[in-house]
Structures are given as structure tokens and as C-alpha cells.
């Protein structure tokens with residue numbers, strides 16, 4: 003039976019990744035290790051570009067976001083407070099015959115995980131009932147390997163941001179609303195890693211925790227909370243934005259980011275999580291999906307897409323948890339609120355006080371605090387409003403670097419098969435990366451490698467561009483072969499240094515041929531204009 007075409011495409015991508023040095027299996031010489039991947043020379047550049055673009059977009063190009071780089075291993079109490087120790091698990095079932103282990107919620111072939119049914123490994127073995135399997139990797143800190151020394155590799159970068167919230171606030175001169183961004187490794191002992199790098203056990207995240215004022219505080223200061231406009235970008239942030247406007251803003255900002263790096267809207271999809279799907283802390287979550295070849299299809303046969311990034315409105319859950327569990331205050335003081343509160347009519351104060359108190363109590367009772375203690379604490383919290391105090395809420399855009407790399411590779415891949423006059427079949431591959439993410443920006447090629455004048459000039463061009471971008475110097479083989487090699491690496495531009503560059507046609511002295519990857523178009527550019535031509539295209 004023929005392979006479904008989406009599997010064929012994935013196979014081609016996996017094989018290209020290895021052949022051209024984008025992604026290799028980790029520990030391959032020892033047979034590999036499931037769920038772990040290494041990035042080769044081109045993959046490392048691609049990844050670096052993506053992370054740098056995210057970092058620049060999210061922090062350096064904004065006044066209201068600052069960065070953090072925290073450790074991977076943190077105090078285990080953080081993971082207790084965040085809920086990961088108790089609830090970060092997948093339902094797992096074992097096959098009693100073949101000893102295979104599966105995620106009960108993701109194995110279509112297993113009709114009902116509660117009952118013995120067919121094993122996906124086709125051994126028809128009986129299955130165990132599902133059990134919770136915690137996804138955090140454990141290790142020990144220090145020389146003793148007992149329960150007191152257990153620590154975890156972080157399963158998300160977000161918690162470090164919450165744990166350092168007060169330090170960052172106090173040292174960065176930021177005021178709510180503001181965000182803290184972090185890029186870094188995360189580890190999850192996934193039961194069934196799959197789809198190449200899509201679900202790995204070690205991966206990278208790019209996360210922003212954007213802290214906002216609770217809606218009651220906005221209402222006290224601005225009189226009302228802005229209504230969320232029709233779908234689409236709500237525009238520049240406004241002081242009267244509540245969590246819904248901020249949530250929509252970040253969804254649209256993130257889509258704009260994907261568009262800027264070559265993933266057009268029609269390659270993406272959206273999934274608004276249903277109340278049943280929402281994590282216990284979330285008020286709303288919108289997943290941005292990418293239509294990976296292995297995605298499921300809808301009723302019309304269209305790819306539905308798989309999660310690339312989740313944008314969650316996490317309420318004040320995380321900071322509240324860390325305040326409760328560490329005993330350290332996580333609230334902020336807001337002078338604007340204190341002043342505004344004093345000017346509010348009594349009925350308005352009472353109304354806002356009651357709503358804030360109810361929300362705080364809801365959170366506290368959910369976390370197991372007794373009704374009496376929750377009422378006492380919530381009352382205290384609501385009394386804080388008059389003093390200008392509250393715990394910020396959070397909007398969290400959380401993206402996976404590796405999933406984005408896979409999306410970019412899939413999106414860029416194109417191939418064509420030609421048969422030449424001698425009947426030889428040749429397949430050419432072009433990776434049509436956006437120049438901003440392309441691992442190599444420019445190929446620099448002397449027409450002939452045995453002409454010292456051409457080589458010297460080509461070195462000059464290479465050295466001119468090198469401090470600004472990743473350049474690949476190639477003098478081996480025919481120029482057509484060299485172009486083809488760069489097409490396969492996704493290099494958007496190639497520069498050829500020929501005899502006209504040296505002044506054979508005097509009017510072309512010190513110009514080069516610039517070839518465009520996607521349509522093979524060629525134009526002549528002065529060496530002195532190269533940087534001004536190239537830089538805006540790759541940044």
C-alpha cells in the first residue's frame with residue numbers, strides 16, 4: 003500500500019535534515035535515544051536566528067518587556083507550588099504482553115483505555131488500566147541520593163519568571179503592565195515522543211509572562227474596562243485594557259511574528275480551548291496551530307494543525323501560589339490605584355471590593371484552603387485595594403522553539419524532479435526560508451577558483467559581509483552546482499564574482515551578480531551597495 007503523502011513529506015524532511023546537517027538523532031552512534039535531537043551546523047544557525055528574532059521582537063523592540071535567564075534546576079518547592087509535582091502527568095497504559103507503554107489519551111488505536119483492547123504494536127496484548135505518569139525528570143542535588151535531595155529539570159521556563167517576579171520588578175524600573183521574557187531548555191519525560199522533533203523530551207521554549215492589572219483595578223482607575231473589539235488586532239495598548247483585550251493583543255502580536263518569519267496566516271490555525279480543556283489556572287487559552295503534514299484533517303479534508311504556541315490568560319494563580327507557598331509577598335503597590343480608590347463613590351468601592359474578594363476566595367478555596375481561612379485571606383486581599391495593593395494577573399504567550407523550527411522547515415520545503423536528456427532522474431530541493439530565519443544569508447562564489455584575482459575579490463566581498471550576517475564561501479564545482487547546494491540549505495541570495503567584477507566591462511567594475519533563490523532571477527549590484535541592500539531583508 004502506498005504511503006500517505008504527508009508521511010512521505012515528513013520522511014523527505016527528516017532525511018534532508020540529516021543529509022544537510024539541520025537535525026540529527028541524538029547519540030546516533032549508540033543507536034540513538036528516543037525523544038532527543040541534536041541540531042547540526044545549519045540547524046544551529048536556524049535555531050539561533052529564530053530565538054534572536056523572538057528575543058528582539060519581545061524585549062529589545064519594546065519598552066515594557068525585560069529578559070531573564072534562570073537556572074534549569076530550581077528549588078523543588080517551586081514545582082510543588084506550581085502544581086507540577088501533583089498534577090503534571092499523562093495517563094499511561096502498559097501492554098502486559100509486549101511491555102509497550104502508551105499515552106492513553108493519544109493512541110487512537112486503543113478504543114477504550116479502561117478495557118483490554120488491541121495493542122498498537124499489534125501483539126493484541128491485554129492493557130493495564132490508565133495510571134498517572136508524572137512528566138518531570140528527577141535528579142538529585144548534592145551527594146545524597148535520598149528523598150531530601152530530589153530535584154527536577156524544569157518542565158517549563160515560566161515558573162522561574164514567577165519566582166523572580168519581585169526581584170525583576172524591583173531592579174528593572176518597570177511598572178505593571180509589563181512582561182518578563184525567557185528562552186531556554188525545558189524537559190518532559192513524554193510517554194510517547196513522536197513526529198520527529200514535535201514532541202521531544204528535551205526542547206526549548208520562548209515564554210513571556212506579561213503582568214497586568216486585575217480588571218477590578220482597571221475599573222477603579224479608568225472607570226470601566228475596555229470592551230474587546232471584533233476579532234483582529236486591538237491596536238496599541240491602552241490604560242483601560244482588561245485581561246481580554248491584552249489576551250487578544252498577544253494572540254495577534256504572535257501571529258504577526260509568525261507572518262514576519264514566513265508563516266503566512268493560511269498555514270496557521272487557531273484553537274480556542276473549551277472550558278473542559280482549560281488548565282485549572284487558566285481563564286482562556288488560544289492555541290496557535292501550524293498545519294504540520296501529520297496534523298489531523300477536518301470534515302472537509304483540510305489539515306487542522308497542531309499546537310505551535312499557547313497564549314493563556316493565567317489569572318493571578320501563579321503569583322498567588324508562590325505567595326502562599328513561600329510566604330513572600332508577590333503583590334505590587336500601585337499609587338494610581340490608591341489615589342483613584344479614594345475618589346470612588348462608596349457604592350463603587352463596595353462593588354469592586356466584593357468582586358475582587360470573591361475572585362480571591364474562589365482561588366483560595368480551589369487550592370484547598372478552608373472556607374473560613376479563605377474568607378479571612380480574601381477579605382485582607384480586598385482591603386489591600388484601598389492601599390493600592392493587588393496581585394498582578396498574567397497573559398502568557400508560550401512558544402516551542404523546536405516546533406517552530408519544524409514548522410519553518412515544513413513550510414520552506416519544495417522539491418522538483420527532472421529527467422535529463424540522458425534519462426537521468428534528478429530531484430532538486432529548495433528550502434524557501436524567509437531571509438530573516440535562513441541559516442546562511444548569502445553564498446559568495448568566485449566564478450573560478452584558479453584565478454587569484456577573482457578569489458581575492460571574492461574574499462573581499464565575504465569579509466565585507468561577514469561581520470553582519472552568516473556568509474558561506476563556496477568555490478567548488480560548477481556555479482550551477484553551487485547554487486543548487488545553497489538552494490537546498492535555504493540560502494536566499496548568492497553573489498558571484500566574475501570577470502566583469504574585475505572590470506572586463508568597465509561599467510560593471512566592482513559589481514557582482516546577485517541571484518535570487520526562489521525564482522533564479524539575477525541582477526547586478528555594486529559591492530558598495532550590498533550591505534544597504536541586504537540588511538533590511540534579513541532583519
Ligand code: GAP
Pocket residue numbers: 157158159160190192199200201202203205206207209309310311312398400401402403404405
Ligand atoms: N508555560 C506554559 C507551557 O509550558 P505548554 O503548552 O505545555 O505550556 C508551551 O508548552 C509550548 O512548548 C507548546 O506550545 C510547544 O510549542 C512547546 N512544547 C511543549 N511540549 C513540548 C514537547 N514535548 N516537545 C516540543 N515542544 C514542546
